[in-house]
Amino acid sequence: MPYIPFNRPALAGREFDYVRQAIDNMHLSGNGPFTRQCQTLLEQCLGVPRVLLTTSCTHALEMAALLLDVRPGDEVVLPSFTFVSTANAFVLRGARPVFIDVRPDTFNLDETKLENLITARTKAIVVVHYAGVGCEMDAILKIAGKHGVPVVEDNAHGLLGRYRGKSLGTFGALATQSFHETKNITCGEGGALVVNHPRYLDRAEIIREKGTDRHRFFKGQVDKYTWVDIGSSYLPSEIQAAFLYAQLEVRDEIQVRRRGIWEYYAEHLRDWSDSAGVRLPVVPAHCEQSYHMFYLVAPSLTRRQALIQHLAQQGINSVFHYQPLHLSGMGRQYGYRTGDFPVTERAGDCLLRLPFHNALTSGELERVVAAVASVRL
Numbered sequence: 001m002p003y004i005p006f007n008r009p010a011l012a013g014r015e016f017d018y019v020r021q022a023i024d025n026m027h028l029s030g031n032g033p034f035t036r037q038c039q040t041l042l043e044q045c046l047g048v049p050r051v052l053l054t055t056s057c058t059h060a061l062e063m064a065a066l067l068l069d070v071r072p073g074d075e076v077v078l079p080s081f082t083f084v085s086t087a088n089a090f091v092l093r094g095a096r097p098v099f100i101d102v103r104p105d106t107f108n109l110d111e112t113k114l115e116n117l118i119t120a121r122t123k124a125i126v127v128v129h130y131a132g133v134g135c136e137m138d139a140i141l142k143i144a145g146k147h148g149v150p151v152v153e154d155n156a157h158g159l160l161g162r163y164r165g166k167s168l169g170t171f172g173a174l175a176t177q178s179f180h181e182t183k184n185i186t187c188g189e190g191g192a193l194v195v196n197h198p199r200y201l202d203r204a205e206i207i208r209e210k211g212t213d214r215h216r217f218f219k220g221q222v223d224k225y226t227w228v229d230i231g232s233s234y235l236p237s238e239i240q241a242a243f244l245y246a247q248l249e250v251r252d253e254i255q256v257r258r259r260g261i262w263e264y265y266a267e268h269l270r271d272w273s274d275s276a277g278v279r280l281p282v283v284p285a286h287c288e289q290s291y292h293m294f295y296l297v298a299p300s301l302t303r304r305q306a307l308i309q310h311l312a313q314q315g316i317n318s319v320f321h322y323q324p325l326h327l328s329g330m331g332r333q334y335g336y337r338t339g340d341f342p343v344t345e346r347a348g349d350c351l352l353r354l355p356f357h358n359a360l361t362s363g364e365l366e367r368v369v370a371a372v373a374s375v376r377l
Contacts, residue, residue, distance in 0.1 A: 004368060006317040007182045010359035013250040018242035030235025034242040041248050042177075042192060045160075046167045050195040052208055053241060054234045057156045057178035057191035061089035063234060064124075064152050064174045064193065066207050067200045070095045074123035078154075079109045080326040080336075081344040082128045086154050087325055095123060096334060099326045101341035105282040106130060107351075110343070111139040118147050127172070128154040132290025133283050134163030137171045152176070155194075159185060160255055161290035168290070173197040179244055184254055184292055184358070187244035190236050207231040257358055258291035264365050265294045265354060272373040294354050295321070296372075301349035307375055308352060314371040317355060324348045 022034055035053050042051040054060045070076065072094030078086055080099040087097045098117050103110045107130045114125070125144050127135045144151045151171065155161075156178035158168035169175035174197070179190035195204050205215040211231030216222045236244075247254065266280060273280050279297040283289050298304035304320065311318045324344045326336035338345070355368055 001315045004316045004355050004364050006319050006353065006355050006357075008357045008359045009181050009186065009188070010357065011246075012185075012254055012358060013246040015243045015246040018246045019239055022238040022242040025238070028238050030237060030241075032238040032241065034238050034245050035236065038241050038245050038248060039192075041245070042194075045251075046170055046194065048170055048194050048196055049198060050201050050204070051177075052193045052195065052204055052234075053236050053244075054191040054193055054208065055236045055240075056085075056189055057154070057176050057180065058085040058089065059232075059234045060176035060191040060193040061085055061152075061154065062092065062232070063204065063207050064176060065089045065093045065095070066230060067174060067204055068124050068150060068152075070123050073121060075119060075121040076124045076126060077114065077117050077122060078126040079128055079344070080324045080331070080341050081107055081130070081322050081347050082154065082325065083156070083322060084325065084328075086126055086128060087330075090124070090126070091330075096121075097325070097331075098122070099331070099336060099341060099344075101343050102130070102347065103136075104343050104346075106133050106135075106284065106287075107343075107347050108133065108135040109140070111136045111143070114140065115143050115147075118143070118149060122147070122149050124150050124152050126152045126154055128156075129158035129161065129168050129290075131281060131295065132158040132161040132168070132292035133281075134158070134161060134168050134287045137163050141171060150174070150197075153194075156180075156183070156191075157292040158290045159183075160251065161292075162288040164286050165288075169194050170196060174200060179247075182357075184258055184290060185244070185247045185251055187236070187240040187247070190240050190244055203229065208234045254358055255291060258356075261356060261360055261365065262289075262291045262294050265369065268369045269296075269372060276376060293356050296352045296354065297347070298350045298352060304350050304352050307372070310375050311368075311371055314367070316368055316371055319353050320348075321351050321353055322348060 070093040074095040076090040077098045150173040153172040153175035155169040161168040175194035177192040211229045214225040217225035
């Protein structure tokens, strides 16, 4: 029986043609023609002032921390139910992560608990649009504005998703995107920083170019470039950008395919989930999701693990997701303990992700659904 992986990278358009073109252009380092084409396309698609490609979403988050001038003693509010990069980017600058629990429906940051966590030391609020479903940005932005705290969107899951008709990644002062192999649109490893506030535009270019004003030199604004600020090497190569541009060109086709996969799972597992006591994803009516993943929430850790094992026996790779950061070794160093964030802890124990990628076939979908539906938890 053929193995069905959780993720399988797939070509979507003219990836090979564009990679060859990048080689023929004899410009393989960063900030070449394909980098600029990707950035322009994303700026137009999102309606934002500036998008800067980076080597990863992690690096885009690190750039955000530098742009916000995060320093030792500062605090950054973020969900515990997220990837470690969301915290690390700010911890690297000396900030203390102030974790917050998530909502039981979408597993997004629980906006009702946010205001009580803001102090005079709060330097940023970082929201994560889990599974590409928008956080409750109206309430979050109102609280952030009241206290004068900038919002950063970790939109690794949410490119092309919307909240109340507006694109995810366009609400915060800064936002980050991921083009990792597991994302809807990919170049293997890659990311982007979305700069929504004009005050950060010039410095973002400097930080990405190792702290130099190289971008000004290429615009003819200075006769030479030099070291003017802190920074690092965050530019992806033209090979990555060429591959990415081919995928971005056919983003609508990719999204149609992924929507079909998501809706197939939802339709064919609805009756089973009701009888098995398993919850399917929740997408509020005012959110247009990005169709990044499809997950199940089992009644308990034991039953989640049993389902993973059952699917593995059928040659199907299903996986759990984030382990709560507050319960990690690092999280406990900041004084967090079991029981601090019960919804996050339940998500860490009970959530299971089904195979979901652009190359998933109808036959594979049928096999996954049949295998899941054969289980009585």
